[in-house]
Amino acid sequence: MDLNCEAPxxxxxxxxxxxPGVSPIVRFVGNGLxxxxxxxxxxxxxxxxxxxxxxxxxxxxxxxxxxxxxxLWIHGGGLIFGHPTTDDRxxxxxxxxxxxxxxxxxxxxxxxxxxPAAIDDCHDPWPWIWRSxxxxxxxxxxVAIGGQSA
Numbered sequence: 001m002d003l004n005c006e007a008p009x010x011x012x013x014x015x016x017x018x019x020p021g022v023s024p025i026v027r028f029v030g031n032g033l034x035x036x037x038x039x040x041x042x043x044x045x046x047x048x049x050x051x052x053x054x055x056x057x058x059x060x061x062x063x064x065x066x067x068x069x070x071x072l073w074i075h076g077g078g079l080i081f082g083h084p085t086t087d088d089r090x091x092x093x094x095x096x097x098x099x100x101x102x103x104x105x106x107x108x109x110x111x112x113x114x115x116p117a118a119i120d121d122c123h124d125p126w127p128w129i130w131r132s133x134x135x136x137x138x139x140x141x142x143v144a145i146g147g148q149s150a
Contacts, residue, residue, distance in 0.1 A: 056106030057125045060091050061136070066099030069142035072125060073104045076148030079118040080110050101136055103129065
């Protein structure tokens with residue numbers, strides 16, 4: 001989905017609404033805080049990368065599948081900092097406890113990649129998940145999207 005096509009008549013107005021960039025120090029501190037969050041590996045649920053699904057999609061696939069649903073998880077950071085690996089423990093625990101596939105996507109961050117880059121990156125895996133659902137034993141109608149602050 002290219003959000004630039006949603007309302008092309010508004011495109012010329014965008015330069016008038018520039019938001020100040022995030023200073024390098026704020027980005028450094030924000031990313032550093034995310035990396036300091038305690039993590040606990042879940043060795044029985046390795047990440048399975050899928051480069052053909054857009055930007056950095058990875059899946060947690062539990063050994064015991066009790067449901068045919070899935071969750072596409074979008075990490076927090078307000079679209080300006082953060083990394084999906086900070087939620088690895090959460091994703092693995094959700095996958096294991098609910099018996100569903102959990103996918104996360106690594107989206108490009110602003111201001112280096114202005115709007116709508118992050119939104120497009122978060123949308124890119126959606127069609128792939130739908131096309132690939134049956135290969136993973138998923139019901140495409142039972143795929144949810146969740147996340148934090150982004």
